[in-house]
Amino acid sequence: MTIGGIITAIIFGAIIGAVARLLVPGRQNMPIWLTILVGIVAAFIGTWIAHLLNLKTHGFNFWETIFQIIVAVIGVLIVTTLWPKKT
Numbered sequence: 001m002t003i004g005g006i007i008t009a010i011i012f013g014a015i016i017g018a019v020a021r022l023l024v025p026g027r028q029n030m031p032i033w034l035t036i037l038v039g040i041v042a043a044f045i046g047t048w049i050a051h052l053l054n055l056k057t058h059g060f061n062f063w064e065t066i067f068q069i070i071v072a073v074i075g076v077l078i079v080t081t082l083w084p085k086k087t
């Protein structure tokens with residue numbers, strides 16, 4: 001993976017994670033680095049699901065993006081449940 005690919009993954013992960021946090025109701029007590037990490041993992045898993053369903057995974061794909069956001073929302077819900085609350 002090139003440095004450009006890593007930077008792209010971080011940016012795309014931040015976007016997917018931010019969208020997921022906007023879709024989850026309430027306040028999420030998680031740092032920005034964890035939001036980016038959840039977004040990156042969700043992007044990979046969403047792409048993998050789209051590939052399993054034989055959807056086109058090159059370029060922009062509506063369904064791939066939907067899968068990525070759904071996985072990110074699930075990830076944000078899991079992290080906010082497990083992450084310690086600030087007092």
